[in-house]
Amino acid sequence: xxxxxxxxxxERRSRLSREDLGLLLGLPILCAVxxxxxAIWRATADLDDIESRALAWGxxxxxxxxxxxxxxxxxxxxxxxxVPIGIALTRPGMKRFATPVVGVANAGQAAPVIxxxxxxxxxLSFGFWxxxxxxxxxxxxxxxxxxxxxxxxxxxxxxxxxxxxGMSNATVLRRVELPLAMPVIMTGVRTALVLLVGxxxxxxxxxxxxxxxxxxxxxxxxxxxxLISGGLLMAVLALLVDWAGxxxxxxxxxxxx
Amino acid sequence: MWQFVTDRWLDIAYRSYQHVSLVVQSVALATVxxxxxxxxxxxxxxxxxxxxxxxxVGLTIPSLALLGIMLPVVGIGTIPAVVVVTFYASLPILRNxxxxxxxxxxxxxxxxxxxxxxxxxxxxxxxxxxAWPVILAGLxxxxxxxxxxxxxxxxxxxxxxxxxxxxxxxxxxxxxAVNYALVATIAIIILALLLDALLLVLGRVTTSEGIRVx
Numbered sequence: 001x002x003x004x005x006x007x008x009x010x011e012r013r014s015r016l017s018r019e020d021l022g023l024l025l026g027l028p029i030l031c032a033v034x035x036x037x038x039a040i041w042r043a044t045a046d047l048d049d050i051e052s053r054a055l056a057w058g059x060x061x062x063x064x065x066x067x068x069x070x071x072x073x074x075x076x077x078x079x080x081x082x083v084p085i086g087i088a089l090t091r092p093g094m095k096r097f098a099t100p101v102v103g104v105a106n107a108g109q110a111a112p113v114i115x116x117x118x119x120x121x122x123x124l125s126f127g128f129w130x131x132x133x134x135x136x137x138x139x140x141x142x143x144x145x146x147x148x149x150x151x152x153x154x155x156x157x158x159x160x161x162x163x164x165x166g167m168s169n170a171t172v173l174r175r176v177e178l179p180l181a182m183p184v185i186m187t188g189v190r191t192a193l194v195l196l197v198g199x200x201x202x203x204x205x206x207x208x209x210x211x212x213x214x215x216x217x218x219x220x221x222x223x224x225x226x227l228i229s230g231g232l233l234m235a236v237l238a239l240l241v242d243w244a245g246x247x248x249x250x251x252x253x254x255x256x257x
Numbered sequence: 258m259w260q261f262v263t264d265r266w267l268d269i270a271y272r273s274y275q276h277v278s279l280v281v282q283s284v285a286l287a288t289v290x291x292x293x294x295x296x297x298x299x300x301x302x303x304x305x306x307x308x309x310x311x312x313x314v315g316l317t318i319p320s321l322a323l324l325g326i327m328l329p330v331v332g333i334g335t336i337p338a339v340v341v342v343t344f345y346a347s348l349p350i351l352r353n354x355x356x357x358x359x360x361x362x363x364x365x366x367x368x369x370x371x372x373x374x375x376x377x378x379x380x381x382x383x384x385x386x387x388a389w390p391v392i393l394a395g396l397x398x399x400x401x402x403x404x405x406x407x408x409x410x411x412x413x414x415x416x417x418x419x420x421x422x423x424x425x426x427x428x429x430x431x432x433x434a435v436n437y438a439l440v441a442t443i444a445i446i447i448l449a450l451l452l453d454a455l456l457l458v459l460g461r462v463t464t465s466e467g468i469r470v471x
Contacts, residue, residue, distance in 0.1 A: 228326055
C-alpha cells in the first residue's frame, strides 16, 4: 500500500516536472524558431518605404527595450508591494482582513486594463511613470491574492511544530513559512512579469513606448507586414519573459520540495 | 458625468448589450471547442502535455499581439473581436475541462458502459455532469477575462464599450473625454460582476444534485 502511494506520487512528480521541463526547454526553442524565421523574412521581404522604416532593427530594438523596461520596473514595483502586504495580511493580528482583501482582489479582476491605463493618463499625465503606476496597480491584485492564498495553505501543524520547538513568530515566518511559500512568491513574480509584458503593449497609447507602437502604426496605415511583425515580436518577447520567470521559479524552489 | 449618461443613455445601453453579447457568444463557442479538445486530450493521454503547453503559451501572448496578427487574416470589425475573445476564453476552460474529465472515477465510466450506455451517452450523462463544476470554474475565469479582451478588440473597430475608451483617448483634453473612458470602464466592471453572479446561479442550477455542495 505504502509503496503504491509512493510510486503514484513519484510518478505524478515526474510527470509534473516533465511538463515544466517541456516549457523550460520548449519555450526558448519555439522563440528561436519564430524569431529566426522572422529575421529571414525581414531580410528577404520586399518592403515599401514606410514598412522598412517601421521595421528597421534600430527601431525594433528601441521599442523592445522600452517594453522590457516597463515590464521589469512594473514587476519590481508589484513584487515589492504585493508580497510584503500579503505576508502582513496573513499574520495573526491582521488575519481577519485577508478574506475581504481576496474578495476585492477577485472583483478587481473585472476592471478592463485598457480603461485603467487611459483613465490614469487622463488623471495624471502621459508617459512612462503613469504607465508603471497603472500597470502595476492592475497586476498588484492578482499577485497579492496569490501570496495570501498560498501562505494560508501552509500546513498549520508545521507552524505549530515550529512554535513548539521554541521559535518566535518572526523566526517561524523566516525559517518555515517563507521557505514553504517561496515557490508561491516566485509564481507571483512570474505572474506579475507575464501580466505586465502583456499589458505593457498598451503603454504606447499613453506615450510610454513599447512594441504596441507597431500594432498602432500597422492599424493606422493598415500594413499587414507591420501588424504581423509587431504581433509576433510582442508574442516572442512575452514568451521569453515567461520563460525567464519559470527559470527563476525553478531556481528559487527549496530542495526539500 | 450624470448629464453625459442621461444624454447618451440609449447608446450606452446598446453598446453594453453588444459587449455582453460578444462575450457571451464567444465564451459559449469557446466552451464547446474547449470541451471537445479536452475529450480528445483525455482519450489520448499523450496529448496532455501538448494541451498544457498550448494553454500556457496562449495565455502568455499579449492580446494586442494576437489582434495584430489576426487583422491581416480576417480584416477589421467584429470577426477579429470574436476570434480573439474566443481564443483567450477557451484556454482556461480547456485546462479545467481536462482536469475535470480526468477526475471522473474510472469505475463510474465503466459501470455506465456496463449498463449499456454508448460513448456519447456516457459522456452526456456521467462524465460531463461530474466534471461540470470544475469546467464552470474555468468558465467564470474566462468570462471575466473576456470582458477586458473585448474592450481591447474595439481598437480594431470591434463592437462594444471598448470604443468609448478609445474615443475618450483620442478626444483627450475635450469636455467629454474623461466621461467616455470612465463610463465605459465602470460599465464593463458592473457587467463583468453581473455576469459572474449569473454564472454562479447557473452553476447552482446546472450542477447535478448528487454532487451539489450544500
